[in-house]
Amino acid sequence: MTRRPSTRAVAWGVLVVSLLLAGVVSFYAASTPDGLTKVSEDQGFADTETDHATADSPLAGYDAGLGNERLSGGLAGVVGVLVVLALGSGVTLLVRRTASETDDTAPRA
Amino acid sequence: MHVPDGFLDAPTSVATGVVAAVGIGVALRKARHELDDRTAPLAGLVAAFVFATQMLNFPVAGGTSGHLMGGAIAAVLVGPWTGVLVTSVVFAVQALLFADGGITALGTNIVLMGLTTVAVGWLVFRGLQAVLPKTLGWVPVAAGVAAFVSVPVASLVFVGLYAVGGTADIPLGTLTGAMVGVHLLIGLGEGVITFLAVGSILAVRPDLVRGAWPVLAARTLEVRPAKATATGTPA
Structure with a gap:
């Protein structure tokens, strides 16, 4: 068996790739309408879309409002990755904590 | 395929919200059996990766x-129930922080791009795994095909919801053709990204890919009889 990278190393790898994708590569993403948006335009129901309740969010539309499109989009992406990581990890922790509290067979910490 | 506010009427949005809430509630209970010391640290990172990849619109x-929708990739990497939690976090953050996908449509988006793609992705993946050779090389292929299938199915579920509660009178045949047609193409991208991402983790740490566990277990058992070693893949 060859030596394999640690879980910690893989985790850092996934995080760095995610930050690069959201912070840098996203600038080069296609700006044409996505599948549903295009269909709604072609079929004539795009105008049924109503105003978005969080349209005034400082990060609405993945635009951090720095004036520079590359920086604004990149910063929004990085913030998004970190917020999602924090919430996702938090939910995971919560699930595991309640599991160990209710499961009698789980080892006590 | 983020549904904005206004495409579906209030009763339908409430109904999908209830379905999403029930799905998340069940997932919160079931995910505890999927999360062990090995997989738990990766769940949040899979959420982050799905969020990042969803920013990368590719032309069709x-x-x-x-x-990417991400249900299939999340299910294969961390398990289907954790996958529901992971994708739900992504859609909630997108709607609340980035105004991507409506607030009243959040339940709809979790049902379409979370529950549907996780369920279809996982079931197709497991189905393929049952018929394909039990080798690690087939795991990313099965994941990619499952991801491909999950996207047009999600578009069909949207058409179904629109048939019930769409706010405009659109001929369903035309809508179905348009939605499934474009989402077959988007599904190809979903399949390729899923294949590459699952393949990458698998190449360095196959034990961190939950969908590969049956293969790893089978391989351990196959090593014992001398003749059977030829069927196993080298590590």
């Missing part, structure tokens, strides 16, 4: 683009 035919 005719001035249209698409992006």
